[in-house]
Amino acid sequence: MSETCKVSSERRGDVAILWTDGYINNQGGEEIAREAYSHLDQGVRALVLNLEKTRIVNSIGISILIEVLEKVMDRKGVLAFCGLTPTIDKTFRIMGLAQYAEIFPTQDEALKKVAAQTA
Amino acid sequence: MSETCKVSSERRGDVAILWTDGYINNQGGEEIAREAYSHLDQGVRALVLNLEKTRIVNSIGISILIEVLEKVMDRKGVLAFCGLTPTIDKTFRIMGLAQYAEIFPTQDEALKKVAAQTA
Amino acid sequence: MSQGGSAPPGLAAAGSREVSMTIPVAPEMEIVATAQAAALGEYLAMSRDKIDEVKLALVEACINAFEHANCRDEQLHLTFRLGKEGKEREWLEVEVLDRGRGFNHAAVEAPSPEKTFSSHRKRGWGLQIIKSLMDDVDITSGEWGTRIVMRKYK
Amino acid sequence: MSQGGSAPPGLAAAGSREVSMTIPVAPEMEIVATAQAAALGEYLAMSRDKIDEVKLALVEACINAFEHANCRDEQLHLTFRLGKEGKEREWLEVEVLDRGRGFNHAAVEAPSPEKTFSSHRKRGWGLQIIKSLMDDVDITSGEWGTRIVMRKYK
Numbered sequence: 001m002s003e004t005c006k007v008s009s010e011r012r013g014d015v016a017i018l019w020t021d022g023y024i025n026n027q028g029g030e031e032i033a034r035e036a037y038s039h040l041d042q043g044v045r046a047l048v049l050n051l052e053k054t055r056i057v058n059s060i061g062i063s064i065l066i067e068v069l070e071k072v073m074d075r076k077g078v079l080a081f082c083g084l085t086p087t088i089d090k091t092f093r094i095m096g097l098a099q100y101a102e103i104f105p106t107q108d109e110a111l112k113k114v115a116a117q118t119a
Numbered sequence: 120m121s122e123t124c125k126v127s128s129e130r131r132g133d134v135a136i137l138w139t140d141g142y143i144n145n146q147g148g149e150e151i152a153r154e155a156y157s158h159l160d161q162g163v164r165a166l167v168l169n170l171e172k173t174r175i176v177n178s179i180g181i182s183i184l185i186e187v188l189e190k191v192m193d194r195k196g197v198l199a200f201c202g203l204t205p206t207i208d209k210t211f212r213i214m215g216l217a218q219y220a221e222i223f224p225t226q227d228e229a230l231k232k233v234a235a236q237t238a
Numbered sequence: 239m240s241q242g243g244s245a246p247p248g249l250a251a252a253g254s255r256e257v258s259m260t261i262p263v264a265p266e267m268e269i270v271a272t273a274q275a276a277a278l279g280e281y282l283a284m285s286r287d288k289i290d291e292v293k294l295a296l297v298e299a300c301i302n303a304f305e306h307a308n309c310r311d312e313q314l315h316l317t318f319r320l321g322k323e324g325k326e327r328e329w330l331e332v333e334v335l336d337r338g339r340g341f342n343h344a345a346v347e348a349p350s351p352e353k354t355f356s357s358h359r360k361r362g363w364g365l366q367i368i369k370s371l372m373d374d375v376d377i378t379s380g381e382w383g384t385r386i387v388m389r390k391y392k
Numbered sequence: 393m394s395q396g397g398s399a400p401p402g403l404a405a406a407g408s409r410e411v412s413m414t415i416p417v418a419p420e421m422e423i424v425a426t427a428q429a430a431a432l433g434e435y436l437a438m439s440r441d442k443i444d445e446v447k448l449a450l451v452e453a454c455i456n457a458f459e460h461a462n463c464r465d466e467q468l469h470l471t472f473r474l475g476k477e478g479k480e481r482e483w484l485e486v487e488v489l490d491r492g493r494g495f496n497h498a499a500v501e502a503p504s505p506e507k508t509f510s511s512h513r514k515r516g517w518g519l520q521i522i523k524s525l526m527d528d529v530d531i532t533s534g535e536w537g538t539r540i541v542m543r544k545y546k
């Protein structure tokens with residue numbers, strides 16, 4: 001159905017950008033995890049997750065994002081989010097995702113910060 | 120509510136363009152009629168109704184548009200539509216509106232034709 | 239659904255492909271009802287234009303009940319069903335039930351553009367539009383009220 | 393509504409401000425349900441962000457019923473109510489009722505980011521999110537099932 005999440009990504013040097021489009025539930029979360037892990041396996045050290053085309057992330061989706069974040073931290077990598085709606089931002093803060101990952105308004109800001117950290 | 124129709128308009132010489140935004144029911148239809156009649160009273164001879172921001176026109180709304188069309192024809196004026204979704208276009212054809220008013224894909228085409236007819 | 243395929247496996251598994259709702263008989267509630275039709279059409283990945291046709295047919299059926307039925311319970315009962323004919327042809331069915339005064343459907347005079355344009359009575363197009371936009375339409379009516387069931391194939 | 397004012401006169405006139413619906417217990421049906429919440433929020437001219445909060449709370453409540461309730465009737469019963477407190481404060485209330493096995497709400501351990509990040513169990517956030525996003529939440533549960541009523545002010 002139309003709301004189901006589509007994930008696309010692009011590698012730029014050490015950084016991979018992932019874009020989501022639609023509802024992030026367990027399937028959407030797993031889709032993101034697959035894409036993220038494949039980049040990590042190929043040597044990417046920083047991930048930027050751009051959610052600007054997503055309006056709902058349910059708690060199961062977020063719990064999967066937390067697993068991705070832990071795996072990135074295990075490998076001393078960086079995970080940043082951008083393009084969150086106020087509601088998604090609020091939910092990320094409630095669940096503590098915001099304590100361990102960085103959240104930026106725009107993709108450019110996220111990329112700039114992440115590039116500095118992995119340089 | 121968000122779907123309720125907003126109507127705006129602009130006069131360009133002998134022609135007035137009306138834009139709708141949202142659901143056209145009896146109220147929306149009457150809103151359009153008011154706006155159209157005020158232009159006719161001020162000497163406008165041709166009306167272009169741009170519905171590109173409307174996805175539903177119910178049969179009551181259309182019956183009011185037919186009244187507007189009749190009034191325009193009584194005054195030897197011209198009424199043209201543009202920006203119809205396929206469903207609105209289909210409904211206009213079923214109810215015969217398309218037999219008496221002209222329908223154009225774009226506002227530019229409608230304006231060009233209407234200008235030629237009133238020249 | 240993340241595979242974007244046609245048959246919603248979840249619903250099929252649950253053995254139930256029906257969403258029902260009750261809305262008050264009140265202006266603009268027909269638009270609230272169309273949100274449901276749109277959501278289920280999107281669930282089937284029906285095209286936007288077909289969804290618009292279902293929405294308009296539903297609007298017309300709701301307005302008829304609002305205007306003519308004089309519902310005893312001041313409510314409209316809607317049921318949306320998803321189904322499949324054979325292997326491929328998925329459909330969305332919308333039922334609108336009112337507990338109003340009913341009418342004799344066979345006695346309703348068919349409208350025509352000529353009559354509409356030559357007379358003061360411009361109304362009378364609702365049922366015609368419903369029949370033109372939907373693939374199957376079934377109307378039953380009596381003292382108990384009116385039920386209109388209309389189906390659109392994907 | 394063409395005046396874009398706050399109180400929907402139609403509904404008030406009809407004396408009824410309630411929309412109820414029944415959806416199958418099936419994956420992604422929670423998203424179909426949110427279409428209704430959104431339509432009613434828009435009817436009240438609630439902000440998009442508040443509508444998103446209602447939608448997420450509804451999603452969480454539906455998922456809980458799908459996952460935990462083991463519903464006898466394989467259905468979820470939703471009721472949306474519009475109301476007003478005093479002269480100005482309009483609200484949208486969403487009730488989710490399942491005829492499942494129920495649970496002891498008081499015994500549910502509250503989640504925390506620390507526990508979530510240090511253990512393998514990352515779930516357990518649904519109710520917390522619902523309480524954080526909605527203005528009033530009331531949960532009753534028993535052998536008959538679970539009812540969660542949540543309200544959001546415009």
Ligand SMILES: Nc1ncnc2c1ncn2[C@@H]1O[C@H](COP(=O)(O)OP(=O)(O)O)[C@@H](O)[C@H]1O
Nearest residue numbers: 302303306307340341361362363364365366384
């Ligand atoms: N739900 C209903 N209950 C009672 N009468 C109805 C209902 N639906 C339609 N009718 C009758 O059928 C007639 C034709 O309806 P319709 O084609 O929708 O045109 P309109 O509503 O514009 O008159 C109505 O005028 C009314 O008498």
Ligand SMILES: Nc1ncnc2c1ncn2[C@@H]1O[C@H](COP(=O)(O)OP(=O)(O)O)[C@@H](O)[C@H]1O
Nearest residue numbers: 456457460461494495515516517518519520538
């Ligand atoms: N509708 C329900 N029926 C039965 N049990 C429920 C229901 N909703 C919640 N629960 C119970 O409450 C617990 C906490 O729910 P929640 O906070 O949503 O987290 P999660 O669903 O991720 O476990 C669930 O694990 C379940 O045991």
